[in-house]
Amino acid sequence: MSGGKRRRDFEEDDGYRDFRPRMPKRQRVPPVVQLCKEMMPDIKTIGESVKAFDDDIKFLSEAIINEFDNEEYFRDALLNTFYAVVTEQPQKQAAIALLTMTVNAGNPIAGKSILNFFFSKLQNWCDATIDETFEAAANETGPWNKIKLITRFLSLLSPIVLEDELLSLYRKIFDLCVLLNDLGGEKRVPLSEAIYFNMLVNIPYLFFFQKQNESLTDAVFDLLSFVESNYKVKSTDLSLTKEYNGKMPYISQQLVQMVFPAVKRVLGHDMQQLIELFPDYDRLLVEQQNMHAFNDPLNLPAVERLRLFSGLDRGFGSVDGMWKTPRTSFKVYLPSTAGDFETVVPVNTYAGMLLNDIIIDIVEGMEFNRREVARQVITLDLFFKPGIFAEPGLSIAQLVSLYEENPIITTYKIEDLAIENILSLIFKLPNVSQSFAYFYTLLVEICQNSPKAIAPVFGRAFRFFYGNLDNLDMELKLRYLDWFSIQMSNFGFSWKWNEWEADVVKFGPSFYNPRVALIKNLIRKELRLTSNRPDVEDSLTDEFKQYLDTSYVPRTDLLAFYQSFFTGFSIEEDMLKDNDLLFKQGVIPGSAYVLRLLDYFHKQPLDRNVSEIEAIFKEMQDEFNSQIPNFNRFAVTVIAQALVYSGNRSLSHANKYIGDAKNELQEFLSKIDSPDEIKERWIVEAVLRFWNSNSQNGYLIADTFKNNDIISCESILSFSLLDDNGRNWGLVDATAIESTFRILSELALRKQTSVKTYAFVYERCLQLLAETAAGLGVSEDEEIKSPIIDDETMMDLPSELPKLDLIWKYEAILGLLKSILRKYSDEFVLMQDKLITECQNNLSHHPTQALLTKWIEELVML
Structure with missing residues (x-):
C-alpha cells in the first residue's frame, strides 16, 4: 500500500480465524x-x-x-x-x-x-353478554366481570366526567338488574346477583378522588335508596355446594346479602372507612378545567334477551361462572387461638369484599402469567392505605406478642389474605374455575418467592383442613390430599407428622376413620410422587411407617386370592412379588402354558390367531383340571394378568398390548360359559390384584380394558364399591374414589344419552346406606352422628370403635353420594323423580331419606 503502513491480509490458512459473530445489520428502531x-x-x-x-x-x-x-x-x-x-x-x-x-x-x-x-x-x-358464539379463553373472566372492571375505572374518573353521565350509567345497569331479578320470582337469578354485587362494590370508587363532593354524595345515596327499595335479595340455601357436611367451622354468609350493608357503612360517617382504605393521591391531583360526557348513551341488552343467559351456565368466563350458584364466604384463617384477633380482613366489610374481589380477578385474569400473579397478590397492600396490613412476613407468635403490647395494632396479614383466596378457588364447589395444576403451581411459586413467610401460612391451612376433616366434603378431601402432597413434594416431604400421631394411636384399627384414611392416602400419594422412596420414609415418624406399605388389599387377602384358584397346591407368601405374574413361576400348576401365552402376546398381531389361545387353555385344563376347580375364572384371570404383565413397563405399553389383543380377547371371552357380568368382575379383580402395590396403575389399566369395550363401566364401579367383610375401598381409598369420578366424568364429557351408569352408582350407594343403617341398629327416626370423642369417652373407645367405624362408613357413603350428585347434576336431574322414589322405597331411615330428597331437589339449581 502506498502512502501508509502496509496492511496485512489475514487469511484462514495463515493460522488466523475471525471469531466475531456474523450479526445481521441492526435495523434502526423508529423513535x-x-x-x-x-x-x-x-x-x-x-x-x-x-x-x-x-x-x-x-x-x-x-x-x-x-x-x-x-x-x-x-x-x-x-x-x-x-x-x-x-x-x-x-x-x-x-x-x-x-x-x-x-x-x-x-x-x-x-x-x-x-x-x-x-x-x-x-x-x-x-x-x-348476549353473543351466543362467544368463546371464553382460560384467562377470560367474563363479559359482566369486564363490565364491572371498566365501570370501576370510569368511576375513578369522576373528577373529569359529568356527574349525571356516571349516575345515569349506574341507574341503567341497576334498572336492568332489578328487572332480571323480578323475572325469577322467588327463585334467585344468578346474573342479577352478579350485576348487583359488581355495581355495588364499584360505587365507593366514585369518591376515590372527591370524598367531599356533596352533590355526588346526595345523588349516590338516592341511587342506593332506589336499589334498596327495588331489589329483593333472595336467600338460597344450597346444601349440595357447602364445603362441609354437618357443622361448619365458621358462619358462612352469601356475598349478595353482605354487599349492600357494607357499602352503606363505608360511605357513612363522612366516609371515614373509605379514607382509611384508599391511598391518598389528592396531592397529585391537578385542577381540572375540562369535564367530559360520553359520546353515546350506553346500549344495554333487553331483559328478555338476557333471560336466556341469566343462569350464567354458558361458559362465558371464570368469574362470571362463579355466580351460577350462590357465592358464599370461605375461611381458612380463623381468629388465632393464641390471641383472639383476625389475620384476614373480615369478609362482611367493604374492604374485605373488595380485596377478595381484586385478588380473584388477578388470579383469574392473569392465568397466562403465573409468576406475575404470584408477585402481585402478595404485594397488594402497596395499593391501599399504609397500615391496613401488618409488616409482611410476621409470624403469628410475633403478632401475638405485638398485639398483647398494643391491642389496637393491625393484625391483618397480606399473606393470609392472598392464600385464603387462592384456596377458595381450589375448594370452589360445584366446579373449579381453572385447572388444579394452575392453582397448585401458583401456590408453589408464591412459597418459593418467600419460603420463610409463606411456608408457615401453608402449615396453618394444612392444620385447619385436617382439624375439620371429619365434616369436609368428600371431593374437597381429594383436593386437599392433592394440594398437601404436591406442596410436600416441593418441600422435600418435610412435615411435622408427630402432630397427628395421637389420631393414629386412637383410631389406627379403624378402616373408615377419615383422618386415618387421609394419612394412608397421603403417604401413598407421596410415594407415587417421588422415585426416591427414602425421602418419604425419612420424613415419617415411627408411628406412621406402618403406612409405607402401599398394598391396595393386605397381603393376607392377596395370598387368599391366589390360593382360591388351586386345590391341593399351596401358594406361599414369598411367591408374591410386586408387579409380577405369579402364574408364570415354575412351581405353579400350568406355568409352562402361561409362558406360551406370554410368547403369543409378544408376536405381531398379524401373526396371531385366537385359536392358539384356545388351544393353550384347552391343554392346560386337560392337564390340571383337578387342581384348578373353577377353570373359567382361572382362565379369565390368567389371560387378563398376562396382558397386564406384558405391558407393565408403562401405561402406554399396557394400552398397546390390550388394544392389540382386543378382538382376540373379546372372542375368547365370548366362549367362556359364564355371565358377562361375572367375567368382567374377574378381569377387574385380576388387574387390581396384579397392581396391588400401585392401585392407581391398576385402575388406569382397568380403564383401558373399559375403553376397548372388553369390560363395562359398571364392572369397575361395582368392584370399587364392593363390601368385603365390612371393608369398602371405594369409600376410603383415593385411587378407587378417583376412578369412580374419572369414569363418570368421561361419560359426562361424551354427553352420553344413557344415564344407566349414574343410576347404577346411586342405587349402589342407597344399598350401602340401608345396610349400614341396619348394622347400626338405629330406629327409623334416629339421627346418625359421630359422637364427640374427648378424654371422658377415650376410656370406652376400644369397645366403641366397631360402632364408630360403621358411623364413619355411613358418613363416607353420604359424602360420596353428595359429591356425585353435585358433580353430575346434569345427568341426575334427568331422573329426578325416579331418584326420589327409589330413595323412599329402598331406605327406611327417615333422616337419610330427608337429606337425600333435599339434595335431589337442589339438582335443578346447579
Missing part, C-alpha cells in the same frame, strides 16, 4: 417504537414502587401529553396497555385513573380519547 418499549413496561408496573410513584405520574403524563396527538402507533399501544392493566391488575386502576386525569389537564383531547376508548370497550362487552 415511537423505542418510546413505547420504554414507557409501556413502566405503565404496567405503576404503583409497585411507592417512592417512585410521584415521579412516575409526572414523567409518564408529560410524555403522553406530548406524544398522544403525534403517532397512531403510540396511541394504540398506550390505550391497549391501559386496558390490560385496568382489566388484569385492578389494584392499579386508581394509578391509571390519576395518570389519565393528569393527562387530561394538559391535553383534554387525549383525556377525552382515553374516556371514549374505555366507554367503547364497555359497550362492546355489553354487546357480548
Whole structure:
C-alpha cells in the first residue's frame, strides 16, 4: 500500500480465524417504537414502587401529553396497555385513573380519547353478554366481570366526567338488574346477583378522588335508596355446594346479602372507612378545567334477551361462572387461638369484599402469567392505605406478642389474605374455575418467592383442613390430599407428622376413620410422587411407617386370592412379588402354558390367531383340571394378568398390548360359559390384584380394558364399591374414589344419552346406606352422628370403635353420594323423580331419606 503502513491480509490458512459473530445489520428502531418499549413496561408496573410513584405520574403524563396527538402507533399501544392493566391488575386502576386525569389537564383531547376508548370497550362487552358464539379463553373472566372492571375505572374518573353521565350509567345497569331479578320470582337469578354485587362494590370508587363532593354524595345515596327499595335479595340455601357436611367451622354468609350493608357503612360517617382504605393521591391531583360526557348513551341488552343467559351456565368466563350458584364466604384463617384477633380482613366489610374481589380477578385474569400473579397478590397492600396490613412476613407468635403490647395494632396479614383466596378457588364447589395444576403451581411459586413467610401460612391451612376433616366434603378431601402432597413434594416431604400421631394411636384399627384414611392416602400419594422412596420414609415418624406399605388389599387377602384358584397346591407368601405374574413361576400348576401365552402376546398381531389361545387353555385344563376347580375364572384371570404383565413397563405399553389383543380377547371371552357380568368382575379383580402395590396403575389399566369395550363401566364401579367383610375401598381409598369420578366424568364429557351408569352408582350407594343403617341398629327416626370423642369417652373407645367405624362408613357413603350428585347434576336431574322414589322405597331411615330428597331437589339449581 502506498502512502501508509502496509496492511496485512489475514487469511484462514495463515493460522488466523475471525471469531466475531456474523450479526445481521441492526435495523434502526423508529423513535415511537423505542418510546413505547420504554414507557409501556413502566405503565404496567405503576404503583409497585411507592417512592417512585410521584415521579412516575409526572414523567409518564408529560410524555403522553406530548406524544398522544403525534403517532397512531403510540396511541394504540398506550390505550391497549391501559386496558390490560385496568382489566388484569385492578389494584392499579386508581394509578391509571390519576395518570389519565393528569393527562387530561394538559391535553383534554387525549383525556377525552382515553374516556371514549374505555366507554367503547364497555359497550362492546355489553354487546357480548348476549353473543351466543362467544368463546371464553382460560384467562377470560367474563363479559359482566369486564363490565364491572371498566365501570370501576370510569368511576375513578369522576373528577373529569359529568356527574349525571356516571349516575345515569349506574341507574341503567341497576334498572336492568332489578328487572332480571323480578323475572325469577322467588327463585334467585344468578346474573342479577352478579350485576348487583359488581355495581355495588364499584360505587365507593366514585369518591376515590372527591370524598367531599356533596352533590355526588346526595345523588349516590338516592341511587342506593332506589336499589334498596327495588331489589329483593333472595336467600338460597344450597346444601349440595357447602364445603362441609354437618357443622361448619365458621358462619358462612352469601356475598349478595353482605354487599349492600357494607357499602352503606363505608360511605357513612363522612366516609371515614373509605379514607382509611384508599391511598391518598389528592396531592397529585391537578385542577381540572375540562369535564367530559360520553359520546353515546350506553346500549344495554333487553331483559328478555338476557333471560336466556341469566343462569350464567354458558361458559362465558371464570368469574362470571362463579355466580351460577350462590357465592358464599370461605375461611381458612380463623381468629388465632393464641390471641383472639383476625389475620384476614373480615369478609362482611367493604374492604374485605373488595380485596377478595381484586385478588380473584388477578388470579383469574392473569392465568397466562403465573409468576406475575404470584408477585402481585402478595404485594397488594402497596395499593391501599399504609397500615391496613401488618409488616409482611410476621409470624403469628410475633403478632401475638405485638398485639398483647398494643391491642389496637393491625393484625391483618397480606399473606393470609392472598392464600385464603387462592384456596377458595381450589375448594370452589360445584366446579373449579381453572385447572388444579394452575392453582397448585401458583401456590408453589408464591412459597418459593418467600419460603420463610409463606411456608408457615401453608402449615396453618394444612392444620385447619385436617382439624375439620371429619365434616369436609368428600371431593374437597381429594383436593386437599392433592394440594398437601404436591406442596410436600416441593418441600422435600418435610412435615411435622408427630402432630397427628395421637389420631393414629386412637383410631389406627379403624378402616373408615377419615383422618386415618387421609394419612394412608397421603403417604401413598407421596410415594407415587417421588422415585426416591427414602425421602418419604425419612420424613415419617415411627408411628406412621406402618403406612409405607402401599398394598391396595393386605397381603393376607392377596395370598387368599391366589390360593382360591388351586386345590391341593399351596401358594406361599414369598411367591408374591410386586408387579409380577405369579402364574408364570415354575412351581405353579400350568406355568409352562402361561409362558406360551406370554410368547403369543409378544408376536405381531398379524401373526396371531385366537385359536392358539384356545388351544393353550384347552391343554392346560386337560392337564390340571383337578387342581384348578373353577377353570373359567382361572382362565379369565390368567389371560387378563398376562396382558397386564406384558405391558407393565408403562401405561402406554399396557394400552398397546390390550388394544392389540382386543378382538382376540373379546372372542375368547365370548366362549367362556359364564355371565358377562361375572367375567368382567374377574378381569377387574385380576388387574387390581396384579397392581396391588400401585392401585392407581391398576385402575388406569382397568380403564383401558373399559375403553376397548372388553369390560363395562359398571364392572369397575361395582368392584370399587364392593363390601368385603365390612371393608369398602371405594369409600376410603383415593385411587378407587378417583376412578369412580374419572369414569363418570368421561361419560359426562361424551354427553352420553344413557344415564344407566349414574343410576347404577346411586342405587349402589342407597344399598350401602340401608345396610349400614341396619348394622347400626338405629330406629327409623334416629339421627346418625359421630359422637364427640374427648378424654371422658377415650376410656370406652376400644369397645366403641366397631360402632364408630360403621358411623364413619355411613358418613363416607353420604359424602360420596353428595359429591356425585353435585358433580353430575346434569345427568341426575334427568331422573329426578325416579331418584326420589327409589330413595323412599329402598331406605327406611327417615333422616337419610330427608337429606337425600333435599339434595335431589337442589339438582335443578346447579
